[in-house]
Amino acid sequence: MCMLVTLVSSLSQFQCPFAATTIPKSPKPTSASDEETIDRSQSYLMEGMHFLSEVSSRTKAQTELLTSHQLKFEEGLQALKPLHKINDKTEGEAKELREKVLVLSERNQCPVHYLNESLDYQEELKRLNEDLQWKSDDVISRHAAATKEPEELS
Numbered sequence: 001m002c003m004l005v006t007l008v009s010s011l012s013q014f015q016c017p018f019a020a021t022t023i024p025k026s027p028k029p030t031s032a033s034d035e036e037t038i039d040r041s042q043s044y045l046m047e048g049m050h051f052l053s054e055v056s057s058r059t060k061a062q063t064e065l066l067t068s069h070q071l072k073f074e075e076g077l078q079a080l081k082p083l084h085k086i087n088d089k090t091e092g093e094a095k096e097l098r099e100k101v102l103v104l105s106e107r108n109q110c111p112v113h114y115l116n117e118s119l120d121y122q123e124e125l126k127r128l129n130e131d132l133q134w135k136s137d138d139v140i141s142r143h144a145a146a147t148k149e150p151e152e153l154s
Helices: 002-010 033-154
Strands: none
Touching: none
16 A cells, blocks of 8 residues: 555655655554544545546547547548549540540541641632633733724724
8 A cells, every 4th residue: 555655646646745655554543643644645545546547437438439430440441442443443544545535636637737738729729710710801801802992993
């Protein structure tokens, strides 16, 4: 018992003016003050044991709570593993599709280039046809004017 009193008195939260006293070895108190000292020491011991019990209960409750959280976390992690596999598979498929789009895009660049070139040639041809039409109209009108003038002179 003497060791418990010394142990409890060494803890800072349990220190009080009477905690440093030791319990006499004689089984019977010799005076009233010794009896009061023993009662106080026992009271401090009981308080200390009560606090230790509370701390132990809280620690046990927190440990159980953390254990349940750990179990829930592990369950969630197990549930996520198939999703990670699906995600990896989807990323692989997306990469393949991007590569296919790139190949198709490269293939389509050539026909698109030819189409653009053809449209440019078509515009040039249209412009040349308009010029030709204008010049032929001009030649016809000059020819008509030239043929009318000699007839008028005669």
